[in-house]
Amino acid sequence: MSDELRAAYETFLKTEARPVAPQGEWTTEQILAHVSLVTAATITTVSSVASGAVTTYDNRLAQDPWTLDRVSALAGERLRDRIRAQGEALCLLAEQLSEVELATAVPTLLLSNGECLVDAPVTVRDLLAGLATTELPGHANQL
Structure with a gap:
């Protein structure tokens, strides 16, 4: 499990950012802030279960625009470093x-673009797998 997760973080962090966000989509900074917040929430959940x-x-x-901008502003240029450290801690x-x-x-x-994707119990294994196979690759494609 952790090998796949580690590889997903490495791929995400190596992805080059697009110069300009398409109309109506998150900026690179907002995507990075989102991934940081999702990772922090996952760390909290895993730690609580443990x-x-x-x-x-x-x-x-992790979807709130004000929160995304706040995290981006607070972390500044170190946002990728924060994600790297959080990803390693989670792994x-x-x-x-x-x-x-x-x-x-x-x-x-779990919400995405204002739509509810999941409103049910999910195993920790599936949360981690979803992060590795769907969440991180999806946001790497957005970058």
Whole structure:
């Protein structure tokens, strides 16, 4: 699991940014801020499961334009470095999870472009796999 996730972060971070965002799409900085927020939320969820705490996964904050701009402004030119560090932390955490922890279902709310994609329990394994196979590659394509 962590090898695929690590490879997805490496590919994402190596992707060159487009010069200008197409009309109505996120800027490069907003995409990077989104990935940083999604990664932070995933770290929180994985850490909570590993500690035995009750948790949920909700990506709405990672879609809020004001929050995206705020994270981008606060991190500045170090936003890719932040994502690199967060990705490594998440991979290290994922490597330590037991099969029981990976199979833990977490109440999940996933939105994309204002549409609800998931409103149901999702296992930690599937959250991590979705990040590696869908979320990071999708945003690499946006860059």
